[in-house]
Amino acid sequence: MATRKRTLHNTWHLGIKEFHSLLGDWTMLFLIVFMFTVSVYADARAKPESLHRASIAVVDEDQSQLSTRIIAALQPPQFIPPEHVALADIDKGMDAGLHTFVLDIPPNFQRDVLAGRAPALQLNVDATRQSQAQTGTGYIQNIVNDEIRAFVQRYRSTAVQPVQLVERAMFNPNLTESWFAAVTAIINNITLLGILLTGAALIREREHGTIEHLLVMPVTPFEIMLSKVWSMGVVVLIASSFSLQVVVKGVLGVVVPGSAVLFGAATLLYLFAAASIGVFMGTLARNMPQFGLMSILVLLPLQILSGALTPRESMPDVVSGLMSLTPTTHFVSLAQGVLFRGAGIDVVWPEFLMVAAIGTLFFALAHHRLRSTIGKMQS
Known part of the structure; x- marks a missing residue:
């Protein structure tokens, strides 16, 4: 019990330290604000409607x-x-x-x-x-x-069709492109910042030399990693919730029928997996430029092939199968079900389980890598 209490105490205070470090990083703060305000608005407005004011x-x-x-x-x-x-x-x-x-x-x-x-x-x-x-x-x-x-029809009778097709669009009845683009932008930005913030936090420790201070303190690699995961996850969760309520619903006027609470819970669970990926990448990169280049190779496939931009049904079976092993694919399916179709937990619980399972796997892999890296630094 004492060990568990000490772990929670260390994880809490290390997470608070991450907040202070983030507040001093003006570049990251600008990126967070920009991605969940200006970027979401620009994505929604930059994509033209199917046909709008043609001459x-x-x-x-x-x-x-x-x-x-x-x-x-x-x-x-x-x-x-x-x-x-x-x-x-x-x-x-x-x-x-x-x-x-x-x-x-x-x-x-x-x-x-x-x-x-x-x-x-x-x-x-x-x-x-x-x-x-x-x-x-x-x-x-x-x-x-x-x-x-x-x-x-006013001048001569026409044959009555035996079958009549009636279309009903449950979400976005006018099929306004900006509605889809705004929500999709939030989903993609959660992936991007969930990975970047956590990985950058670990790289920042190494570049500033504070990782050596942590090594002489009575903290474990598990506590170091968990503190970065929960602190950066909270930051992205607050920013994405603000973007959904203020930018998407308020400024853009998008009607989102789904539960914001359920989407927030799904986002928090997904950020656990995304942050674990960020920590793993942070242990592989030696500095921030290397981490940035590595992020391009990871983020582009995750966003393009996750189903947010291109339907998975149109992808080759091999690509679709490989992407099903990533948490992003299941989070996109979950988020679209909740926000677009108003699905409840009784519908999206399989995606919840898949995100949790894959996130746990990535967390264990990242923890093993972080512990190995810290062990080499101590030796």
Whole structure:
């Protein structure tokens, strides 16, 4: 009992020391604040919507009720209000970059539609605007088809479809890209800072020479490691919770249906694993530049192949199988289930267990490596 009490006492005070060290490291403090405020906001706003305020012009040679109805449907937020241009000005406007799309409605278009002649519309697209050209073409085609179908139904009956597909988006009903990007940015930043802060704390001890002071104190490698894990984990947990509540929900206005408490518990458990990886990397690197280069090789696969940016189903089976051995993959699945779909503990408990199991394995591996490193330094 006395040994356990002393371990808790040493771990607590060593963790407090880590807070003081972090407060003196202005670079790390700036990184934490930047990653969970400006970076999250920039990721959400930098990614464009599927189609937003595309420039479109219309040549209305029909001047009919149907053509007016089609033009009225091409409105914000997907398009800016359509500009009426003459047929002779199509090439001039597109060459000048004034319009991404120009829709030409031919004469007698409404009459031919009602007569069942299937007239053709001409859509001119500036394909140099790659972000809007392909997506916008599909939007315009669907809008025109919907308006023609609704218009024709008033004049002649149409066959009733035997099956009707009704779409319901439970999270993010408008499929706003910034909603997904903001939450994904928090998940990725938790991984990044969970590893960097802990590894940097260990490297900082070595570079400042304070690791030698710890070696002459009655503390064990287990207590040194555990203090760094819990202190840096608390820092990232507080920063990520602030980012979710203030930046994502408050500033960006994202509606997150999931439980913030359950997400916080999952984050704390995952940080146990991420911090263990950071400690292990800190024992391998001799200085901060080496640690930075090593972090690139570790963080990029963890973030790109975890499922946060690319669905795991689209990956090769070998890659997907290897990534299932990392805690990041299970944390991403868990976080998306909680924040996007409002899943409870009864749904995500397998991911909780996997994160805990893999985290324990990495903690044991990092502890063994740290103890070996400290043993070499003492000898």
